[in-house]
Amino acid sequence: MDIIVSPTPVLNGEIQALSSKNYTTRYLLVAALAEGTSTIYYPAHSEDSDAMRRCIRDLGAVISEDDEKIVITGFGRSPRDVKELNVGNAGAVLRFLMAVTALCKDVTFVNTYPDSLGKRPHDDLITALGQLGVEVEHQNGRLPIRIKGGEPKGGKIKVSGAVSSQYLSALLFLTPLLEEDSEIEVLDDLKSKVVVGQTLEVLEQAGIVIHASEDYMHFTVPGRQSYQAKTYTVQGDYPGSAAVLAAAAVTKSDVAIHRLTENSKQGERAIVDVLRMMDVPLTHENDIVRVQGNGKLKAVEFDGDTATDAVLAMVAAAVFAEGTSRFYNVENLRYKECDRITDYLTELRKAGANVEERQSEIIVHGRPEGVEGGVEINAHYDHRVIMALSIVGLRSKQPIRIKDAHHVAKSYPQFFDHMALLGASVEWTEN
Numbered sequence: 001m002d003i004i005v006s007p008t009p010v011l012n013g014e015i016q017a018l019s020s021k022n023y024t025t026r027y028l029l030v031a032a033l034a035e036g037t038s039t040i041y042y043p044a045h046s047e048d049s050d051a052m053r054r055c056i057r058d059l060g061a062v063i064s065e066d067d068e069k070i071v072i073t074g075f076g077r078s079p080r081d082v083k084e085l086n087v088g089n090a091g092a093v094l095r096f097l098m099a100v101t102a103l104c105k106d107v108t109f110v111n112t113y114p115d116s117l118g119k120r121p122h123d124d125l126i127t128a129l130g131q132l133g134v135e136v137e138h139q140n141g142r143l144p145i146r147i148k149g150g151e152p153k154g155g156k157i158k159v160s161g162a163v164s165s166q167y168l169s170a171l172l173f174l175t176p177l178l179e180e181d182s183e184i185e186v187l188d189d190l191k192s193k194v195v196v197g198q199t200l201e202v203l204e205q206a207g208i209v210i211h212a213s214e215d216y217m218h219f220t221v222p223g224r225q226s227y228q229a230k231t232y233t234v235q236g237d238y239p240g241s242a243a244v245l246a247a248a249a250v251t252k253s254d255v256a257i258h259r260l261t262e263n264s265k266q267g268e269r270a271i272v273d274v275l276r277m278m279d280v281p282l283t284h285e286n287d288i289v290r291v292q293g294n295g296k297l298k299a300v301e302f303d304g305d306t307a308t309d310a311v312l313a314m315v316a317a318a319v320f321a322e323g324t325s326r327f328y329n330v331e332n333l334r335y336k337e338c339d340r341i342t343d344y345l346t347e348l349r350k351a352g353a354n355v356e357e358r359q360s361e362i363i364v365h366g367r368p369e370g371v372e373g374g375v376e377i378n379a380h381y382d383h384r385v386i387m388a389l390s391i392v393g394l395r396s397k398q399p400i401r402i403k404d405a406h407h408v409a410k411s412y413p414q415f416f417d418h419m420a421l422l423g424a425s426v427e428w429t430e431n
């Protein structure tokens with residue numbers, strides 16, 4: 001399905017934030033790794049969180065669900081010996097489960113998105129699992145991937161964090177269950193470091209003890225631990241909400257999003273600070289972010305690695321700012337659902353934006369007068385590209401058509417319903 005986004009000068013209204021994708025995938029996993037019965041209130045419903053549900057069920061978790069909660073009886077340290085797992089297009093789900101299935105005998109992760117997840121690299125995690133004696137068959141570091149696990153013991157592990165933090169998070173979920181204590185050293189650099197804070201927070205809630213150095217480059221993990229069955233509540237999702245807030249910032253608006261925790265560990269809460277730096281009128285009180293946009297924005301400079309999943313929305317807002325904005329330290333955007341620098345900027349340019357790329361930077365020369373639009377956008381299978389181009393469409397002179405916009409459901413299936421509710425002119429159409 002395609003979506004047509006037409007010029008929309010005004011947005012008004014209130015919505016509840018969608019539930020956090022990153023917390024949902026993590027709570028589902030720690031519930032599956034516990035032996036008792038856990039309850040998760042307000043889990044996200046999206047393709048990625050459904051992928052984790054499906055895979056933990058295949059691995060032996062027993063699940064029941066109603067409108068507000070999911071109840072999971074886990075398989076502890078003994079997942080069922082499945083033959084195949086399908087994670088859809090979910091990178092984090094794949095990486096976390098590549099580590100956990102080291103406890104299985106022989107599992108193959110199939111390749112159902114050859115042009116998206118199928119192109120993403122997993123070499124650094126494969127190397128780290130090799131240090132635990134886990135044999136991995138792969139296609140040049142990519143899917144399909146076959147894990148021949150069995151009985152990894154723990155010990156010393158080195159893992160690079162230069163491409164993704166998900167490899168480290170994956171090892172942090174696995175190692176507490178192993179026979180021996182583990183020491184994990186992060187090599188090179190650690191990208192998306194803030195997300196590791198979310199992993200550690202959830203592990204602690206699940207009763208797991210991990211000793212982390214302050215810079216998250218070194219970890220001591222006692223072995224023979226057990227995940228405890230607990231009750232969890234998922235907070236609102238900043239990365240998805242960032243797109244709605246950026247849309248409000250580029251229009252004349254009065255938009256409020258509820259359920260956005262002020263002291264959240266989600267780095268993407270920086271959308272609030274970045275819009276403030278851009279002179280967008282907003283408040284953040286009682287977990288409600290309210291933007292009263294006047295359409296005027298000022299350029300900004302920002303270290304994007306601290307808020308990786310909100311950068312595309314920030315860039316879309318900067319397209320309409322006065323002056324030149326710079327988003328730096330964002331190289332790992334190249335290893336996401338698409339190359340979120342080259343592919344994204346190609347689509348922005350099509351719509352009429354004035355943008356430049358460096359290996360690890362996005363530079364935006366703002367066009368407060370608006371952009372031309374009137375084009376067809378390739379979504380590159382990327383939910384965040386779809387949301388970001390929708391923001392641009394609101395302030396284009398001619399409507400833009402985003403091809404295959406249904407991929408927005410990877411993280412935020414109700415995005416266009418929320419936008420329509422706020423008054424955006426958006427219309428689904430067959431492709």
Ligand SMILES: O=C(O)C1=C[C@@H](OP(=O)(O)O)[C@@H](O)[C@H](O)C1
Pocket residue numbers: 022025092163164165166169191192195308309332
């Ligand atoms: O651990 C996680 O759940 C995630 C980590 C981040 O990836 P990288 O560490 O690859 O940047 C983020 O972009 C992704 O959406 C979810």
Ligand SMILES: C=C(OP(=O)(O)O)C(=O)O
Pocket residue numbers: 089090091092093309336337384411
């Ligand atoms: C990159 C993302 O997800 P993942 O890496 O889990 O596929 C995302 O949600 O923007």
